[in-house]
Ligand SMILES: CC(C)[C@H](C(=O)O)[C@@H](O)C(=O)O
């Protein structure tokens with residue numbers, strides 16, 4: 001019997017549509033005994049402009065039924081800041097309990113990096129996805145007056161920190177270097193920081209072969225450009241993770257290559273895979289977007305669904321394609337076609 | 351009549367002592383008609399180990415009487431995280447209302463940078479210094495239990511944001527490029543972010559010749575390594591400023607060169623000048639520390655006290671020294687002596 005993957009697809013706005021089409025092409029090419037059934041969800045700026053809706057309870061209930069979600073990018077300049085972020089993207093991450101926001105950073109041979117001497121960069125950031133300053137527990141009084149006070153609250157729980165820290169340790173233990181770096185700012189954010197620190201120390205006892213170190217987020221910035229090769233697995237909170245991963249993407253060739261998974265490791269809801277980049281309205285519809293980040297997100301999706309061989313084929317195809325890239329620009333679908341062909345060729349004979 | 355500068359000196363721990371000695375040497379050399387009177391304050395890890403005190407009310411009252419403060423670095427591994435940061439460094443910044451945390455980033459010719467194509471980097475970060483997640487309004491319940499909740503609160507007021515934004519606009523208006531970039535994360539931290547955004551828009555009306563743009567903090571990370579030359583003046587909150595300025599320091603040659611001023615522009619209390627680096631216990635006492643960041647902090651101090659000519663001489667001496675640096679390492683005091691000599695030579699004949 002053929003296995004079926006039942007995929008929710010939120011292509012979204014701008015280049016989201018274009019890159020997701022290529023991602024799906026490669027996904028199909030990567031699978032032989034597996035059927036992919038896709039259900040498109042009309043979510044994002046276009047939907048909001050038309051209906052004023054970001055994500056209804058019905059949308060959410062329907063999305064919950066799938067095995068996984070592939071998301072392109074959402075947003076356009078006409079939507080006020082925060083509407084789609086809070087109402088759609090973060091709502092999905094929070095409602096579906098995506099507490100592991102997984103962001104690998106790898107410098108593929110042939111990729112141009114802003115660093116003069118990058119070294120071998122190959123690390124994974126495990127960013128907490130359901131707590132921290134992202135919880136939306138802020139508020140403001142006397143808005144628009146000289147007496148306005150606007151607060152933002154970072155919420156960190158033992159439950160929430162421990163589960164993501166344990167996940168990060170497990171990932172570190174499975175990697176050759178077995179090294180975990182906690183990034184925080186516990187000398188200033190003493191309450192949250194000490195919870196993170198104590199948790200890492202405690203969970204370390206369960207993973208005695210993992211070496212742990214700690215960096216303040218500001219010091220992490222420095223190492224990410226002076227010695228990114230020092231990192232293996234980074235675990236950090238939601239906001240620091242946002243910051244660290246964009247810098248990590250920049251030093252490994254830009255967000256055109258940066259993939260991410262919003263993972264619910266407990267399987268109580270579908271996980272969601274998306275490129276780190278946005279909808280890039282300035283280049284939308286021109287076939288200029290690089291679909292590689294989406295294709296690498298598809299690899300993370302395959303890995304998450306237990307299809308590690310297919311994931312590896314996709315990653316190898318990307319690596320080979322990048323290594324062979326010339327200076328002639330290719331269109332979005334040319335890149336997608338090339339990757340799909342390479343992945344299909346790499347099929348194991350069965 | 352000779353003007354006297356009445357300086358509080360907090361040399362602190364580790365290399366703090368060494369670099370401050372050189373900073374004072376250069377300060378003396380830079381001034382002709384001005385007498386410098388220094389009062390050392392015994393603050394930092396050593397004091398804490400001996401007495402358990404970080405900064406007493408008496409210390410603070412005494413420090414308040416000075417014209418300015420020069421600080422080296424404080425801390426050693428024996429002091430629990432947060433004790434000196436909250437009890438001394440941040441207490442000084444908050445009590446003395448250092449709402450402008452000024453951090454210039456300039457790539458001096460001859461400095462080696464991790465970037466392959468750095469371009470001309472010359473910008474200033476105006477980091478808010480008395481609000482944001484640094485206020486210490488966090489707390490935790492059920493500490494050490496599986497039900498612990500640890501919160502951190504970022505407090506942002508119209509009063510606090512407006513005064514630092516106005517300062518940043520004034521600095522931008524005085525620079526050739528007249529460009530101000532707000533860095534925040536208003537799509538997620540909507541309450542604080544929108545206060546910052548609205549404030550920048552409103553104050554812009556008072557500085558119509560300043561061009562304003564906005565970057566999310568994660569996008570700022572990318573530009574800081576791909577196109578740092580795009581920045582002129584950055585204004586941002588306390589935590590984002592901490593992160594941005596360490597990255598800015600890294601791309602302009604490292605924290606060995608990064609100067610900072612904790613400025614009270616209203617003059618209601620003395621401003622404090624300090625290198626961005628820490629006490630570096632690993633190299634302390636060996637004459638290995640680079641005093642350049644402290645010397646550049648002395649330049650900021652001179653500028654703040656209205657001694658712009660002397661400040662310019664110090665900066666030029668540093669630039670010349672850096673450009674001429676060979677590969678032979680010099681001791682801390684050799685660098686200080688060279689800078690002091692160069693500054694003294696550059697005296698205007700009077
Ligand atoms: C769009 C925004 C809400 C989001 C985040 O801050 O998490 C994005 O920057 C990301 O990193 O996925």
Ligand SMILES: CC(C)[C@H](C(=O)O)[C@@H](O)C(=O)O
Nearest residue numbers: 187188218435439440592626
């Ligand atoms: C030591 C610490 C409290 C401080 C900060 O976070 O502001 C330091 O990193 C800095 O940037 O001056």
